[in-house]
Amino acid sequence: MSTTSDTPTYDSLLSGITDPGGREVLDPATGEVVGRVAAAEPLAELLSREQGKPLNGPNARFEVGACAAWLRATAATELPGGTVVDDEDTHAELHYRPVGVVGAIGPWNWPMMITVWQVAPALRMGNTVVVKPSEYTPLSVLALVQVLNGALPADVLTAVAGDREVGARLSGHPGVDKLVFTGSTATGQAIIRSSADTVKRLTLELGGNDAGIVLPDVDPKAIAEGLFWGAFINTGQTCAALKRLYVHTDVYDEVCAALVEVAQAMPMGRGLDEQNVLGPLQNRAQHEVVARLVNAARDAGAKILLGGDPDPDAAGHFYPATIVADVDDANPLVAEEQFGPALPVVRYEDVDQAVAMANRLDVGLGASVWSSDREAARAVAARLEAGTVWINSHGGVHPMIPFGGVKKSGYGLEFGVEGLKAVAVPQVVNG
Ligand code: NAD
Numbered sequence: 061m062s063t064t065s066d067t068p069t070y071d072s073l074l075s076g077i078t079d080p081g082g083r084e085v086l087d088p089a090t091g092e093v094v095g096r097v098a099a100a101e102p103l104a105e106l107l108s109r110e111q112g113k114p115l116n117g118p119n120a121r122f123e124v125g126a127c128a129a130w131l132r133a134t135a136a137t138e139l140p141g142g143t144v145v146d147d148e149d150t151h152a153e154l155h156y157r158p159v160g161v162v163g164a165i166g167p168w169n170w171p172m173m174i175t176v177w178q179v180a181p182a183l184r185m186g187n188t189v190v191v192k193p194s195e196y197t198p199l200s201v202l203a204l205v206q207v208l209n210g211a212l213p214a215d216v217l218t219a220v221a222g223d224r225e226v227g228a229r230l231s232g233h234p235g236v237d238k239l240v241f242t243g244s245t246a247t248g249q250a251i252i253r254s255s256a257d258t259v260k261r262l263t264l265e266l267g268g269n270d271a272g273i274v275l276p277d278v279d280p281k282a283i284a285e286g287l288f289w290g291a292f293i294n295t296g297q298t299c300a301a302l303k304r305l306y307v308h309t310d311v312y313d314e315v316c317a318a319l320v321e322v323a324q325a326m327p328m329g330r331g332l333d334e335q336n337v338l339g340p341l342q343n344r345a346q347h348e349v350v351a352r353l354v355n356a357a358r359d360a361g362a363k364i365l366l367g368g369d370p371d372p373d374a375a376g377h378f379y380p381a382t383i384v385a386d387v388d389d390a391n392p393l394v395a396e397e398q399f400g401p402a403l404p405v406v407r408y409e410d411v412d413q414a415v416a417m418a419n420r421l422d423v424g425l426g427a428s429v430w431s432s433d434r435e436a437a438r439a440v441a442a443r444l445e446a447g448t449v450w451i452n453s454h455g456g457v458h459p460m461i462p463f464g465g466v467k468k469s470g471y472g473l474e475f476g477v478e479g480l481k482a483v484a485v486p487q488v489v490n491g
Pocket residue numbers: 165166167168169174192193194195222223224225226227228229231242243244245246247248250251264265266267268298299300397399425465469470
């Protein structure tokens with residue numbers, strides 16, 4: 061296939077993650093440079109300070125490490141194909157050419173990781189990229205871009221910080237050929253409108269409200285930790301987190317109790333303190349969304365099994381890990397995306413009812429089914445309207461497994477071969 065020869069090589073780029081841009085270590089007595097810390101740890105510290113996520117757990121160090129792994133995997137991914145018809149009359153080849161300039165607009169929850177998801181395949185396919193980070197987390201992305209630019213040719217990767225106005229300008233800009241957007245559904249809709257005049261190609265990774273269905277044959281204690289991290293990774297600020305859990309009535313009380321036990325043991329606090337694995341919400345507005353939704357559940361008579369009681373005088377936007385039982389499926393805590401550490405657990409009687417509840421919303425990013433019978437779980441998975449359905453886990457992504465939403469969670473795929481195709485234009489050469 062084409063493009064591979066004229067795309068940057070990434071070996072140097074990867075060394076950029078660990079070598080150039082690292083922090084100098086000074087001798088405290090003389091002030092002389094005596095060494096250098098690789099970029100990864102300073103990047104993780106900056107991410108923790110700005111985004112709020114702890115260094116430890118599946119958080120800041122994990123995110124920076126995943127950036128390096130993703131770059132490596134994307135660099136090694138080849139686009140298959142070439143000749144599509146070759147007979148006596150016809151010889152036709154399909155090539156993937158660079159699109160040109162790719163605009164990448166990102167959110168504040170996994171700012172570095174999502175930037176790499178957007179940037180790595182676009183560069184791999186021979187495009188140049190203009191990154192517009194979220195106004196809530198610009199520094200993390202600017203620092204990452206600086207490290208990458210320590211190894212890339214000049215002017216291939218550019219970052220433009222700014223608010224939604226800058227995003228809107230980028231999505232209407234005639235010099236941008238393709239836009240990769242990750243963020244809310246409302247912004248995705250605005251981008252569709254503002255990109256219409258230039259007929260920009262779009263990949264839209266939008267909001268979700270992922271359902272998990274727990275079948276009656278599970279061992280509640282065995283699945284509790286997986287359920288917890290599925291819902292509470294990055295303190296719930298994750299697009300494909302488990303955001304509403306449907307549990308069969310036979311195991312409902314045991315699953316709730318096991319979840320509470322796991323959640324109680326997870327330390328929440330300042331990100332730079334090594335013991336913490338849960339952090340604050342990144343901004344006040346998100347804290348207010350979570351508080352409003354938990355209050356709506358409480359007011360409707362739901363049972364708050366854990367949390368739901370943020371300290372109004374505490375510094376930072378901490379909202380405690382919250383588990384809400386006996387909540388109605390129509391309650392706003394279930395129906396709206398909370399994007400924070402509050403999980404509603406809804407009781408169901410039969411699997412048809414659970415599938416109907418899982419499918420009733422207009423978003424479909426991820427979903428999961430939990431069972432000790434894999435085939436039974438896969439049969440339920442096939443009925444769910446979601447871009448990815450995990451079995452006995454939730455939210456794991458892999459650089460070679462395509463990822464994308466259905467319904468109002470967006471369109472287009474990222475990762476793997478499909479992700480490369482998404483930042484290229486196909487061209488047929490016939491003859
Ligand atoms: P957001 O939509 O408010 O902002 C995302 C980005 O869009 C920011 O950089 C912002 O400046 C920019 N923006 C805002 N208005 C714009 C406009 N009119 N034109 C162009 N750009 C504009 O989203 P957020 O609050 O930062 O992120 C949270 C949301 O993102 C959640 O809904 C979450 O589910 C979703 N998300 C989805 C995925 C996924 O892969 N599907 C991943 C992460 C987050």
